[in-house]
Amino acid sequence: MVFTGNEIITLQFGHYSNFIGTHWWNCQEAGFEYIPDTPSEINHDVLFREGQTSRGEVTYTPRLLLVDLKGSLGCLTEEGRLYGVTPGADATLPLWPPDKVTVQTQASEPKNEFLQDLEQAETLASPLPNELKESGKAVPKLYHLDNDVKSWSDFLRPHLHPRSINLVQEYQHEDPSLPFDTFPQGQDIWRKPRFSEELTDRVRLYLEETDNLQGFQVLMDSQDGFSGLGCSALQYLRDEYPSKVCLCLPCQPPQASPLALHKVLNLSLALSSLAELSSLFCPISGTTSGWRDLGKSVQLPFLQYKSDLYYHTSAVVAAAVDSMSLVYRLRAEPERLADLTARLGMYGRRAAALSVMLPFPLRVDATLLDALERWEGPLTHPLTPLTDLQTGVWQQTLVLRGVPESRLMRADQRNMSSSNPAYSCRSLAHLLQTFLQFDSQTTVHTKVITAENKLPTSAPFPHLFLQHISQDGLLQDTSRPSYTGVEKVPVLAGLHSCQSLGHSLETLHSEAKRINIRSLHQFASAGLESLELLESLEQLLCLSELYSDHQMDF
Incomplete structure (x- = not known):
C-alpha cells in the first residue's frame, strides 16, 4: 500500500449529501489521467486510497464513510460491488467455506441503462460505449436519467470500499410513519454503541492507513435527523483528534414549500x-x-x-465543491486544509459562503482578458443563503479551472501601452486579482488559484447546459449537435468570509426564536429543554455578531 501524506477523510451524512458526494466522486474519477511518467495536475491521493482485494487486485477508492437510512441504496448493496464479498461479510476477514454457508438473496432493484453499460464495461475492461452517428462520427453515448434516478446509487460511478457505507437500521428511507427528521433523533442514534462504535472503528482504520492526515471534510444534511447525527460524529472527532481540521458543509436540499418549524430548529441547532x-x-x-x-x-x-430534482441541484453544488477543493488537492503548492480554514475563519468567524459560476463564460475564440472586459454582474453566484458577495467581503479564495495560461490575453493586448494595469498582468491569477481589486473595494484579501483541468461533466452528470455551450464547455454562437453532450467545462468557484453572513445567521436565529418548542412534541419527547434551545440560539446570535460593522478589524 502506497502512502503519500496530506490525506483527508471524507464523511457524508444524509441522502442529499450523498447525492452531492456521488457527483463529486464521479467528477474526480472521470478526471483520472493515466499518462506514464507525467504526474497529474491533481493529487488524487489526498481523497482516494490504494488497497488490495483478497485476490491481490489493486484498488483505488475514496477514503470515504457515508451514512444513510435503511432502504436508501436502491440496486447497491451495503458492501458495494468492488470486492464481491458475501453481503454482511467483512472484506478484511477470510470467508467461511462455501459448504458451510447458506445464502439468502433478496431481489435487487433494476439497474438503469447507465449502470448496465457501466457493469458491462467493467466486465470487458473497456470504456463506456460510444454511439456512431449518421455522419460517421463516434461520440460518447448520452444518457437521460432524470426519470430513472431515485437514489444516489443510481448514478454512482466509482467503486466504494466495503467499509464506506453505514446504514441507520432503526429508520427506513422515506417512511412517513416514522420519519428521521429531528436533531435529537440523530443524537440518539449516535448514543447506540452498535452504530457509533462501528463508525469510529472505521475512522480509525482509515487513519491508520495514512502518513499525515490533515483532517476531515464532512457533508451533512442540515434539516433532518442527520443534522444531529453529523454533529454528534463531529463532537467525537473533535474530542478524539483535537489537532485535526474539520471542514463542514451543512447542506439544505431543495424544497418547494416553506420549511416546517421542526426543520428550522434542526438547522439552528446544527449551525x-x-x-x-x-x-x-x-x-x-x-x-x-x-x-x-x-x-x-x-x-x-x-x-x-x-x-x-436532487439529481440536478446536487450536481451544481458538487461542481462548486469539487472546484473549490482544488485548493488543497493540487499537486503543485497546495494549501493545507488547516491554513485555508484558519485564514477564512479569522477572529472566530467560522461560517463561510460558497459560490460558483458554472460554466465560466469563456468564448471559443476569446481570452480571459476579453471575458473580464465584457463582464456584467457578479463574478460568481452564492450557494449560501442570504449572502451578498458584491460588498463587505473580507477574505476569499477563488479557484479558476479550465482556462490555460495561453488564454491570458492576445499578443496585441499584451503589447498595448495603456494605463490599464490589466495589460501588465502576466498570469491568470494576477489578472483575476487585478480585476477584483477594482471591482470590489471592500475585499481585504483575495487568493486566486488556477488549474488547467476542466471539470469533467460526462455521463452520468445531468444535461444542464444550454445548447450554445460547446462540447468543451465554451460559449459559441451556434448550438452544439443534439447528439452531443458537454464533456467538460471551465468553472470559477469561491469561498468567502463576508459581512452578509452575519445577516444570514441573524435571520435564522430570529426565525427559530419565534418557535415554541413545547408545540413540537418531537423535540420535547426527546428531552430537549427550552433552556438548552435558548443557549444554542444565543450561540448562533453571538456568531452572527462577529460579522457586524464594529467587528471589521483587520
Missing part, C-alpha cells in the same frame, strides 16, 4: 453546534432566500436545471 465543533463550516442551499422561506432556486445564466 450553532458547528460554530463550536468545526474549524470552518459553509452552509449550502440552492435557493436565494433561505432559511424557512427558501425563495427561488439560484439562477445560473448558462444552465437550465430542474430545481425539484
Whole structure:
C-alpha cells in the first residue's frame, strides 16, 4: 500500500449529501489521467486510497464513510460491488467455506441503462460505449436519467470500499410513519454503541492507513435527523483528534414549500453546534432566500436545471465543491486544509459562503482578458443563503479551472501601452486579482488559484447546459449537435468570509426564536429543554455578531 501524506477523510451524512458526494466522486474519477511518467495536475491521493482485494487486485477508492437510512441504496448493496464479498461479510476477514454457508438473496432493484453499460464495461475492461452517428462520427453515448434516478446509487460511478457505507437500521428511507427528521433523533442514534462504535472503528482504520492526515471534510444534511447525527460524529472527532481540521458543509436540499418549524430548529441547532465543533463550516442551499422561506432556486445564466430534482441541484453544488477543493488537492503548492480554514475563519468567524459560476463564460475564440472586459454582474453566484458577495467581503479564495495560461490575453493586448494595469498582468491569477481589486473595494484579501483541468461533466452528470455551450464547455454562437453532450467545462468557484453572513445567521436565529418548542412534541419527547434551545440560539446570535460593522478589524 502506497502512502503519500496530506490525506483527508471524507464523511457524508444524509441522502442529499450523498447525492452531492456521488457527483463529486464521479467528477474526480472521470478526471483520472493515466499518462506514464507525467504526474497529474491533481493529487488524487489526498481523497482516494490504494488497497488490495483478497485476490491481490489493486484498488483505488475514496477514503470515504457515508451514512444513510435503511432502504436508501436502491440496486447497491451495503458492501458495494468492488470486492464481491458475501453481503454482511467483512472484506478484511477470510470467508467461511462455501459448504458451510447458506445464502439468502433478496431481489435487487433494476439497474438503469447507465449502470448496465457501466457493469458491462467493467466486465470487458473497456470504456463506456460510444454511439456512431449518421455522419460517421463516434461520440460518447448520452444518457437521460432524470426519470430513472431515485437514489444516489443510481448514478454512482466509482467503486466504494466495503467499509464506506453505514446504514441507520432503526429508520427506513422515506417512511412517513416514522420519519428521521429531528436533531435529537440523530443524537440518539449516535448514543447506540452498535452504530457509533462501528463508525469510529472505521475512522480509525482509515487513519491508520495514512502518513499525515490533515483532517476531515464532512457533508451533512442540515434539516433532518442527520443534522444531529453529523454533529454528534463531529463532537467525537473533535474530542478524539483535537489537532485535526474539520471542514463542514451543512447542506439544505431543495424544497418547494416553506420549511416546517421542526426543520428550522434542526438547522439552528446544527449551525450553532458547528460554530463550536468545526474549524470552518459553509452552509449550502440552492435557493436565494433561505432559511424557512427558501425563495427561488439560484439562477445560473448558462444552465437550465430542474430545481425539484436532487439529481440536478446536487450536481451544481458538487461542481462548486469539487472546484473549490482544488485548493488543497493540487499537486503543485497546495494549501493545507488547516491554513485555508484558519485564514477564512479569522477572529472566530467560522461560517463561510460558497459560490460558483458554472460554466465560466469563456468564448471559443476569446481570452480571459476579453471575458473580464465584457463582464456584467457578479463574478460568481452564492450557494449560501442570504449572502451578498458584491460588498463587505473580507477574505476569499477563488479557484479558476479550465482556462490555460495561453488564454491570458492576445499578443496585441499584451503589447498595448495603456494605463490599464490589466495589460501588465502576466498570469491568470494576477489578472483575476487585478480585476477584483477594482471591482470590489471592500475585499481585504483575495487568493486566486488556477488549474488547467476542466471539470469533467460526462455521463452520468445531468444535461444542464444550454445548447450554445460547446462540447468543451465554451460559449459559441451556434448550438452544439443534439447528439452531443458537454464533456467538460471551465468553472470559477469561491469561498468567502463576508459581512452578509452575519445577516444570514441573524435571520435564522430570529426565525427559530419565534418557535415554541413545547408545540413540537418531537423535540420535547426527546428531552430537549427550552433552556438548552435558548443557549444554542444565543450561540448562533453571538456568531452572527462577529460579522457586524464594529467587528471589521483587520
